[in-house]
Amino acid sequence: xxxxxxxxxxxxxxxxxxxxxxxxxxxxxxxxxxxxxxxxxxxxxxxxxxxxxxxxxxxxxxxxxxxxxxxxxxxxxxxxxxxxxxxxxxxxxxxxxxxxxxxxxxxxxxxxxxxxxxxxxxxxxxxxxxxxxxxxxxxxxxxxxxxxxxxxxxxxxxxxxxxxxxxxxxxxxxxxxxxxxxxxxxxxxxxxxxxxxxxxxxxxxxxxxxxxxxxxxxxxxxxxxxxxxxxxxxxxxxxxxxxxxxxxxxxxxxxxxxxxxxxxxxxx
Numbered sequence: 001x002x003x004x005x006x007x008x009x010x011x012x013x014x015x016x017x018x019x020x021x022x023x024x025x026x027x028x029x030x031x032x033x034x035x036x037x038x039x040x041x042x043x044x045x046x047x048x049x050x051x052x053x054x055x056x057x058x059x060x061x062x063x064x065x066x067x068x069x070x071x072x073x074x075x076x077x078x079x080x081x082x083x084x085x086x087x088x089x090x091x092x093x094x095x096x097x098x099x100x101x102x103x104x105x106x107x108x109x110x111x112x113x114x115x116x117x118x119x120x121x122x123x124x125x126x127x128x129x130x131x132x133x134x135x136x137x138x139x140x141x142x143x144x145x146x147x148x149x150x151x152x153x154x155x156x157x158x159x160x161x162x163x164x165x166x167x168x169x170x171x172x173x174x175x176x177x178x179x180x181x182x183x184x185x186x187x188x189x190x191x192x193x194x195x196x197x198x199x200x201x202x203x204x205x206x207x208x209x210x211x212x213x214x215x216x217x218x219x220x221x222x223x224x225x226x227x228x229x230x231x232x233x234x235x236x237x238x239x240x241x242x243x244x245x246x247x248x249x250x251x252x253x254x255x256x257x258x259x260x261x262x263x264x265x266x267x268x
Contacts, residue, residue, distance in 0.1 A: 022107055023201040024249060025189055031251045037099050038247040041077045046070075051093040061232065062088035062118070062225030069093055075244065076111075079223050081118045082238035090118060092222035100126065100216040101248060103255040107187035107198075108221070109244035112147055112180055117232025118225045119148035120241040122186050124217040129160060135168070136160030136210025137258070142217065143171075144197065145186035148229035152179045154186075156197045160210045170209035174199060183244060192255055214257040219246060 018040070024033045039050050046053075046069060056065045068080045068091030081090040108122045121143060128139030136158060143157040157171035176184075176199050189196040193212055197205040221243060225232050 018245075018247070020109070022185070022247060022249075024105060025196075027251060031253065033105065033249045034252045036104070036248055036250045037101070038245060040075060040245045041071055041243060042075055044071050044073045046077070046093065050098055051095060052098065054092050054094065059090075059092070060224050060226040062090050064092045064222070065089045066091065068223070072242075077221065077243040078240050079120065079221065079243070080238050080240045081113070081115070081223055081225065081235070088118075088225045088232055088237075090223035090225060092220060094125070094220040095218040096125075097218075099248075100218045101250070102214065102216045102257055103190050103192060104248055104250035105187060105189050106144060106219070106246075106248050107185055108144075108246045109183055109185050110145070111183050111242040111244075113223075113239050113241045114150070114180075115235035115237065115239040116150060116230030117235045118223055118239070119146055119229040120223050121146045121220070122246075123220050123222070124188075124190075125220050126215060126217040128215055130162045132161045132166045134211075137212065137214050139215055139217075140210050140213035142188060142190070142195065142213070144188045145199075147179075148226075150180060150230075152176045154179065154199070156205045158195070158207070158209050160213075168210065170207060172197070172205040172207070174204040176200070176204075192257060219248075221246070 027033050039047060053066045053069055054064055068089050070078045072078050079091050113120055122145045124142040126139050129141050131138050141159040146155040152175045153173055155171060155173055157169060159169045161168050184200050187198040194206065194208050196203060
């Protein structure tokens with residue numbers, strides 16, 4: 001199976017087009033990796049043809065608000081966490097209704113936060129995650145990276161069959177020395193029959209939990225306030241995390257899903 005082989009650099013054409021170049025799993029014979037979607041966060045405004053911010057609203061122990069999200073004009077998304085009165089504010093962006101895709105290689109280059117009480121995440125989501133009865137095949141929340149700890153640990157996770165009494169999940173904690181310093185890449189290879197997670201091009205978790213999602217999902221970048229990450233009252237705010245880019249590659253010709261129930265018509 002091709003994804004068991006060591007990593008190789010992306011094709012010369014891709015490396016010339018995008019800097020820094022990504023590492024991609026070797027493609028099987030007769031197929032190649034193709035960049036199908038990306039955002040390098042150039043300019044000084046979020047590209048609304050690619051992303052939306054959820055409406056301002058409470059989220060866990062804080063508030064997701066549009067004003068927490070910006071570009072710094074140097075090629076980075078900035079997601080801030082700060083306090084206004086008695087509210088702790090952070091943010092979220094998502095590709096819902098703009099880019100939704102099944103399978104491929106998803107990668108983001110991120111510089112992490114510094115303070116306790118909140119955590120950044122890079123994840124995939126869809127409305128059919130709420131369905132019960134076909135395990136995760138008809139929709140799985142895929143947490144490529146969650147970072148509630150201020151050390152080398154991070155969390156990969158899968159959630160399916162909704163968030164009520166039928167909810168099921170699987171997860172893995174990886175420990176990467178030096179993770180809190182500098183830039184790092186977090187990636188998912190989503191195959192029709194397996195998920196493979198990576199940090200800085202090195203495999204950290206491989207699983208088939210939930211039966212593997214077969215329907216398109218959208219991308220999310222978010223920050224959340226909550227006790228899982230420690231006490232926000234101990235944080236020296238404002239704090240932030242930065243995203244250099246998000247890129248999605250797929251094999252040409254594309255991978256084909258197995259038959260599952262049709263996804264809901266209107267994603268959440």
